[in-house]
Amino acid sequence: MPEGDTVYRLARRLDAALAGSTLTSTRFRVPQLATTDLSGYRVEEVASRGKHLLIHLSINESRLPSRLCLRSHLMMEGRWDLYQPGERWKRPAHLARLVLETQDVSAVAFEVQQLKLVPAEEENELVGHLGPDLLGTDWDxxxxxxxxxxxxxxxxxxxxxxxxxxxxxxxxxxxxxxxxxxxxxxxxxxxxxxxxxxxxxxxxxxxxxxxxxxxxxxxxxxxxxxxxxxxxxxxxxxxxxxxxxxxxxxxxxxxxxxxxxxxxxxxxxxx
Ligand SMILES: [Zn+2]
Structure with missing residues (x-):
């Protein structure tokens, strides 16, 4: 089980690599999101909330939910790697649950759990049960x-x-x-x-x-x-x-x- 500071540092690392970039391709390898395609969405921010990782996305097209929140959890074995385009992965491909690609980088989530994608306004349903976040800006x-x-x-x-x-x-x-x-x-x-x-x-x-x-x-x-x-x-x-x-x-x-x-x-x- 990771500590909150692990997820906090991970969010900072992913935010530095992805925020401000548009996704060029996405692959979900979990049944409930298998057909989801988020290419065209821009990564606004990657944040941590307790031990949950939240990726905030937006797109300027009226036909789509314009703002989304993608939640994942490391649980026991999960981790994220960042790769250059075309670089060989350090972990077996069958363990990948999600691949997010921009022009410059591939972010690959291995063995993460609780992957869920919701409209941004429903984010609270994902993390609203959590108590005050020791590393959050709203710590109480x-x-x-x-x-x-x-x-x-x-x-x-x-x-x-x-x-x-x-x-x-x-x-x-x-x-x-x-x-x-x-x-x-x-x-x-x-x-x-x-x-x-x-x-x-x-x-x-x-x-x-x-x-x-x-x-x-x-x-x-x-x-x-x-x-x-x-x-x-x-x-x-x-x-x-x-x-x-x-x-x-x-x-x-x-x-x-x-x-x-x-x-x-x-x-x-x-x-
Ligand atoms: Zn002692």
Whole structure:
């Protein structure tokens, strides 16, 4: 599962390559859009919204929907490559789901999911369910904190991954935010002493990393250990030397059964 900052950087890269250009050919390799042809549309902007990638398109022809929004999601395996015209792809062609070509570049989406094309005015149906976007221009810390507190019995370790509450956190940041705020992953949201601090830490980590090629939560000096706990099972906690533990976390909301790394000494569960 990508983190929000991955999708943010991807949107910037695609925007630099495509925005302002007219599509010369498009190929959709998903059944529901197999016959769609967007050639002639101009790419207005490529943006991220949480972990969703949105490509905004427009055309000056009255017979067509003049403004469209194309949504995709990387999920676990998805990625986009940019190629020069005629350049050989680095990945097998059968994994491609979408090819967008301009005069100068081919953007190829491999194994992306949730491809959907809607009139621009229906964009909200695609991403309206998302909570405040940690990397969005309309970030709202108070609303994010309220959303988390509205689920008082839910473990903070699963709530942070729920994109409806706040958008952009994947497993790496989830683990690191909990460590840095000294919260055991099973702490119910209603018992988190300072939810504003959790939200502020989330914002700080994603903002600090959004333009970095290499993700780091421990500070730029610690290049050997970019993370406090993530991926460090049985290694000594960087703060207290207690071996880092791993737990599978899931709750009745489902779909969040993911490995959560934590330090049992720094992150105690309050009785
Ligand atoms: Zn520790």
């Amino acid at each position: 810390a108070d609303r994010a904190a309220r959303n988390l507190l509205n689920e008082p019995h839910r473990p903070i370790g699963t709530a942070l991954l729920d994109q409806r509450l706040l958008a952009g956190i994947g497993n790496i940041y989830r683990c690191e935010i909990l460590f840095l705020t000294r919260l055991h992953p099973l702490t119910p949201c209603g018992q988190v002493p300072d939810m504003d601090a959790v939200v502020a830490m989330s914002y700080r980590l994603l903002q600090a990393n959004k333009d970095r090629a290499r993700r780091v939560t421990t500070g730029t000096a610690r290049t050997r250990d970019p993370f406090w706990v993530y991926g460090r099972t049985a290694k000594p906690c960087l703060r207290c030397a207690t071996p880092v533990k791993l737990m599978a976390l899931s709750d009745e909301f489902g779909a969040h059964e993911r490995d959560c790394y934590y330090c049992p000494a720094c992150q105690k569960l309050e009785e």
